[in-house]
Structure formats: structure tokens, C-alpha cells
Amino acid sequence: MQAMVFEGVGKPLALKQLPIPAPGDDQVLIKIIACGICRTDLHVLDGELTSPKLPLVPGHEIIGTVVSIGRNVQDIKGNDLVGVPWLGYTCGTCKYCRQGKENLCENAKFTGYTLDGGYAQYTVAFSKYCFKLTEQYHNAQSAPLLCAGLIGFRSYHMINPKATNIGMYGFGAAAHILIQIAKAQNKKVFAFTRDNDSKSQSFAREFGAYWVGGSSDTPSEKLEAAIIFAPAGELIPKALKDLDKGGEVICGGIHMSPIPAFSYDLLWEERVIRSVANLTRDDGLNFFDLLKSITVHTQTELFPLSRANEAIAKLRKGEIKGAAVLVMEQA
Ligand SMILES: [Zn+2]
Ligand SMILES: [Zn+2]
Helix, strand or coil, X not given: CXXXXXXXXXXXXXXXXXXXXXXXXXXXXXXXXXXXXXXXXXXXXXXXXXXXXXXXXXXXXXXXXXXXXXXXXXCCCCCCEEEECCEEECCCCCHHHHCCCHHHCCXXXXXXXXXXXXXXXXXXXXXXXXXXXXXXXXXXXXXXXXXXXXXXXXXXXXXXXXXXEEEEECCCXXXXXXXXXXXXXXXXXXXXXXXXXXXXXXXXXXXXXXXXXXXXXXXXXCEEEEEECCCCCCHHXXXXXXXXXXXXEEECCCCCCCCCCCCHHHCCCCCEEEECCCCCHHHHHHHHHHCCCCCCCCCEEEEEHHHHXXXXXXXXXXXXXXXXXXXXXXX
């Protein structure tokens, strides 16, 4: 099979011919339809996430069809359409798993980081961490739901459900999905892009943002919650300035540049800063359940697998409108 392989920081992904993997116990073999490119993949390639398996097939926004199953697999069968997210395995026995916080599992494995992922024609995945999907997701456009969608959803669920004015800092793959959910629930979304990024600003307007501006602009109303998707630490004190009393800043990314020092005044009055780490399987089930009643569409730019490096370069430069997705050329 063809795969784009990460061999070390600073090297472009290499197009390789690899044997199709065999599913182990509890695993399924998946013929991949498409795999989205997540910003986390950039953090892996740049060495900001320091413990990848090497060599590694990146990618954790996988849509594919099950072609064979390993021993002990009961929940999934051949021909099922599945999505494979970032959370690839948990131990079930550590204190976090026992407390229902499997996203923090001490022995977790992550797709496209410590397990091979989806920049390939095939992958294996632990069946209990795959989401069974209905036929409506049988397309490349659904791939970004598996991380951009899911992490956006988990971040959104961290905020007070009664909050109305919600800021989204960084309007890319995650925000353009989440805004559709927020609007369906009558929220006002304030979209912040890089300063003077008129393309992203008109993109946010197309999706119905209530207010659109650059990250250093002051929104027209105080916010009750701020979700930060851009990996820029300086957005935390800025978001605190934009927040009303009791408001929350949720950091949706796995990596951020250092946070500059700020005055306690900005945090005072019960403002909160918190991060969102990974996801639980319940997040996925709840997310796809919600999508039964809210239709979201994703804006994607599709690339053949072999052009992954080009897609990554465009994402890095902020030139992707929505999400970049690799589509497999099935031989
Ligand atoms: Zn665990
Ligand atoms: Zn991701």
C-alpha cells in the first residue's frame, strides 16, 4: 500500500510502499477513503509533540471501510463504515480510566502519533475506539469531523450551556464546523482571525458569524466564553480582556506558544482558563448523535495522498479555507 511516512523532524513526509498491516487482536483493518490533516499533525512533524513512534504514518481524521477483523472483535464487522479519531486506545484500568476520564489515560495510544494513522491506503485500529458511521458520512468531506469536529464539540461542551456570546479564536477547520452547531443552538458567534486576514474573515461571515474581526480587535459585545483554536499563547490574555465576568477561556489545541504574563485583573471575577485534552469515546457518540438533528457541512480542500506535503505547507501558511483532506488513490 502507499503511505506518507514521517521519519524525523525537519524531513518532508516520504511516499513509501508498505505492506498492508494485519489486524491484531481487538483490531480491524480499514481501507481508507480519506484522512483529514489536523493542526496537531503539524505539531508532530515540527517536534512540538515529542514522543511520536518512528517511522510514523500520521493522520487521525480517518474515514474508511472495514475489510477484515482481528480476534475478539464483536462490535464491528466487515464492510462497516468507520471513523477513526485521535484516541486510539486506553487501558481501562488506570485511575483516570476508572473515573471516566479516559481522555487522560496514563497508557493511552493516539492515532497518527503513537499508533500509525491515516496518511495511507490502509490502517489498523482498535475496534472499540472506532465510531461506526452511517452512509451519509461515506465521503472525504466527513473526515474533518473526526478531530476538528470532535475537539470543537468537546471544547464547546466545557462552557456554560447558557452562555450566548461565544468567541472563536482562529477560524479554520474546527471553528467552521462548531459555528454551525452553535448557531443551530441560537448562540452568537464572534469570530477572530489573524489581523487583516480578509479571506478568513469573509469565510467566517459566510458561516454566519455575528461579529468578525482580527485577533487584536475588540468585539462589539462582551463574551461569555472564548474558545481558542489557534496555537498562539498571546490569545489567552486577549481573550480574557474580551470576556465578561465569570466567563471561560477554553484552549482547544494540544500545543500553544508560551503565554505572556498578564495582570490578575484579567482573571479576577471568576474568569476561568482551561485546556481540553484529547477526547473520550462518549464525546464521539454524543457528537454523532447530535449531528442527527443538526446538519453540518464541511468546507474541504482535497489532495491526493501523494501530495500531502503540499497540503501541509498550505495549511501552515493559512491558505486552506476550512480543512485539508487527503483522498486515497485506491489501487
Ligand atoms: Zn487508562
Ligand atoms: Zn486533531
